Amino acid sequence: MDRPIRVVVAKPGLDGHDRGAKVVARALRDAGMEVIYTGLRQTPEQIVETAIQEDADCVAMSILSGAHNHLFPKVVNLLKEKGIDDVLIVGGGVIPEDDIPGLIEAGVAGIFTPGTPTSVTIDFIRNNIKRK
């Protein structure tokens, strides 16, 4: 594929921790991706609209506040409701191990917690985006 992968990096909810999202955004850029950075305090509706208008291959969300079980599935479902099935959804931040299976079950393709090298995330996105 010779086109750059387009990733929306978003911070859903009221969580103000944005260091991780910025680290991830820079790492994806350095891996040759086009990162649409949305900034803090995005509603699930805003994230989904951004993904549509930007024709994103991937939505990457970061949450450190503990609201992941509520917000991640909401974005997944909104995309589904709109009939969008070709966008890869990943998440990261401070997320307890026990919550991860439920999030995967809900349709988040991958969860990346503190200490994960960014190369792991990059490879995951490259290998799992749904459009060529």
Added chain:
Amino acid sequence: MDIKAGLLKKDKRAAARLISMMENGESEAVQIIKECYGMTGHARIIGITGAPGVGKSTVTDKLAKQLRKEGKQIGIIAVDPTSPFTGGAILGDRVRMTDLNTDPGVFIRSMGTRGALGGLSKAVHGAVKILDIFGMDYIFIETVGVGQSEIDIVKLADTVIMVMVPGLGDDIQAIKAGIMEIGDIFAVNKSDRDGADRTAAEIEAMLDFNRSEEYRPPVLNIIARDNGGIEELIRLVEEHWEYENKSGSYKKKKSNRLKAEVMDIFRDSIMRTVHSMSENTNIINELIQKVMDKQLDPYSAADRLMDEFTENQRHKF
């Protein structure tokens, strides 16, 4: 997804996908635009340019919100630089436009400069047409305005707003580099800061030197962050538009713009033809080698390439 049908039904997904196809140089996208070209020409195109951080995205956000109050449909194309080393980019203009995300009458698209030969210009031209066909009343193009490709894009606009900030410094360089000729309106943003009036006066003085035509670009102090001066800025945009139409300079501008576009596309298609021709014959590399070995000079090498190209084209028919 039937992209053309979707675009005509005002489906944002279709518009978004078509813009990507245009960015990626897919010929199917050009075909769709060809078929819908008759529907273009409605939108007003506004360029927003200036150095990084002066507040272009904030100005765009506020202008869009004001025009939305008047019921206008708004398209925004926000260009940020692609890293020449990795080909990646962080496109961060949406951070300032968060409330517009879910407005059904607004479509925002971020674009990296990508750096390919003529690529950006072609993609932005395409995106403007797509948003025009979509039915937008105004299309904003935000770009940093450095480098030839970005200056070319700004020239695509009917009206260009040059955004500056108090305490010129860096901007003086930009003015020297001829940026002064690009703006139709000069907005001194962040006029909550010290020195805003002085900066406006400095710009006026620069305009005395640099602008001789009948049209004199107005200089306006604004505070975009607080929505200060935004209505006035829209009034100036409308005044500029009226002037352009009355004086006939719009017609001239449009004809120049179309000429530049057609010649751009033509040049692009010649380059592609020559490169694909050379894929079989390796002629480009051979000629370069001859120039290296001083068997040929660069001028004669180019002549030979032209001969080869014409010969190649003749065989086609």
